[in-house]
Amino acid sequence: MALSRTPRLDLLVRCALVAIAAAGAPTIAGCASEPKAALTASSEPSTAVLGPDSVIQVRLMPPQGEWVVKEVEIENAKLVSRDGDAPLQLSIRRSEPKQGETTVEGADEPAAITVTYGDKKTGERGQVIYRVAVPTKTDEGTSVPVTVEW
Known part of the structure; x- marks a missing residue:
């Protein structure tokens, strides 16, 4: 048996929606995504060193606790x-100009490495953004600054 739409039914639906909103029920916007866990910085710094053939060797330290890498996204490299x-x-490897090009988009910006970590026990997720600076020297073994956004 289908309900036919009547003014009384419309009024009941509107009243129910107002009552739900007044009770503080979560809205669709409030349920957009799973919450991100708070991550605590590692006691060891992340590092990067310029290696052979302009390849940067990056060592990214995980947050404190029982975290595992779930996803890695890299921009500008x-x-x-x-x-x-x-x-x-x-x-x-930093992006380099192709033959006939003189510049590369993003070549003068830090490489951004976004790592999503998952807690081994709770399954919570959290993200850390590591920014690897553009090397100022081209000598192999040159240290490259890494900043971390928790």
Whole structure:
């Protein structure tokens, strides 16, 4: 048996929606995504060193606690290789101009490495953004600054 739409039914629906809103029920906007866990910085710093052929060897320290790497996104650089999770070790190469080009978009900006970590016990997720600076020298073994946004 289907309900037919009547003014009385419309009024009841509107009253029910007002009552739900007044009770403080979560809105759709409030349920948009799962909450991000608060991460505590590692006691060891993340590091980067310029290696052979302009490849940057990056060592990213995980947050304190029982966290595992779930996802890795890289901007302004290309992933050459990945090894381990604690610490996460990446080899990245900065974008270089192709033949006939003089500039590369994003080449003068830090490489942004966004790592999503998952807590081994609770399953909570949290993100850390590691920014690897543009090397100022081209000598192999040159330290490259890494900043971390928790």
